[in-house]
Amino acid sequence: MLLLLTITLADAKKPKVVPLPVNAWGHEVGMKADCFYPADFEKLQDGDRKMARQRALEEMKKQWSGKRKADEKVEDSEIDDGVTMEERVIDDIETVLLGRPVLIETIAKSNLDQCRAFMKGGDLEAWKGWLVPLSAKLTAGECMSPLIDTMFDYLEITTPWYRSVTVCSGDRIRISATVSDKYRITDKGEWITVAGTSEKATGADLPCNIEGCNIGMLVGRFTGDDGIVTTFGIGAAYEFRAPSNGQISWTINDTTWYDNKYFKSSTIEDRVAITVEPAK
Numbered sequence: 318m319l320l321l322l323t324i325t326l327a328d329a330k331k332p333k334v335v336p337l338p339v340n341a342w343g344h345e346v347g348m349k350a351d352c353f354y355p356a357d358f359e360k361l362q363d364g365d366r367k368m369a370r371q372r373a374l375e376e377m378k379k380q381w382s383g384k385r386k387a388d389e390k391v392e393d394s395e396i397d398d399g400v401t402m403e404e405r406v407i408d409d410i411e412t413v414l415l416g417r418p419v420l421i422e423t424i425a426k427s428n429l430d431q432c433r434a435f436m437k438g439g440d441l442e443a444w445k446g447w448l449v450p451l452s453a454k455l456t457a458g459e460c461m462s463p464l465i466d467t468m469f470d471y472l473e474i475t476t477p478w479y480r481s482v483t484v485c486s487g488d489r490i491r492i493s494a495t496v497s498d499k500y501r502i503t504d505k506g507e508w509i510t511v512a513g514t515s516e517k518a519t520g521a522d523l524p525c526n527i528e529g530c531n532i533g534m535l536v537g538r539f540t541g542d543d544g545i546v547t548t549f550g551i552g553a554a555y556e557f558r559a560p561s562n563g564q565i566s567w568t569i570n571d572t573t574w575y576d577n578k579y580f581k582s583s584t585i586e587d588r589v590a591i592t593v594e595p596a597k
């Protein structure tokens with residue numbers, strides 16, 4: 318009988334498990350004010366994910382700027398939640414994150430850890446110590462823009478090297494182009510595709526003159542942040558691994574741009590579509 322009673326008491330004492338807030342303000346036991354709990358970004362579809370990032374940034378900014386009250390439910394509450402960061406620091410972070418919204422996901426999670434620690438009695442200086450050097454840390458060394466999303470582009474045939482797709486060291490990238498769209502690179506020249514003509518490119522003025530690059534072909538260039546530049550033929554498709562952080566550009570392998578024309582039937586003009594995506 319006594320044993321049974323003990324078990325019943327123990328059960329009654331067990332704290333109720335309250336699920337943590339998601340994409341919302343809230344607090345756990347022992348916290349003096351609310352923190353912003355970011356969304357489960359990984360579980361969201363693209364559009365919702367972007368909105369959740371935007372929201373997380375807005376809410377973090379609100380708290381850092383000292384605009385959160387200790388109890389938001391009490392109207393006209395004058396007591397702030399004790400958080401205030403330097404305006405300059407907030408501006409810097411915002412600039413970095415707006416340019417690299419993917420990072421908001423990890424920053425929002427780390428910020429929650431900082432907030433929790435503070436709301437449980439920690440020192441604001443510790444939180445500041447994390448936030449103040451953050452923008453510098455995020456922009457130095459680390460590569461901020463890995464190729465995650467698929468990018469589409471229509472090939473411009475009247476422009477030398479263009480576009481500047483940022484990729485990170487080690488990213489495996491696949492660039493592909495439609496092969497049914499035709500253009501020519503001289504007046505009255507033959508209609509060709511991204512595979513180019515059958516003529517091997519040898520001239521020094523050509524964007525790409527290495528083995529595998531033909532005249533008129535769709536070609537690519539990788540410019541590493543270390544200054545090393547490599548060119549390569551793309552044609553219908555090309556896959557490579559970025560040797561460093563850097564940018565990818567493309568063009569067609571030609572030296573005169575003004576005389577290049579897309580094929581046009583009675584109504585429709587051809588246009589080569591390029592896809593840049595993470596390689597499988």
Ligand SMILES: [Ca+2]
Pocket residue numbers: 502503571572573574575576577
């Ligand atoms: Ca030309």
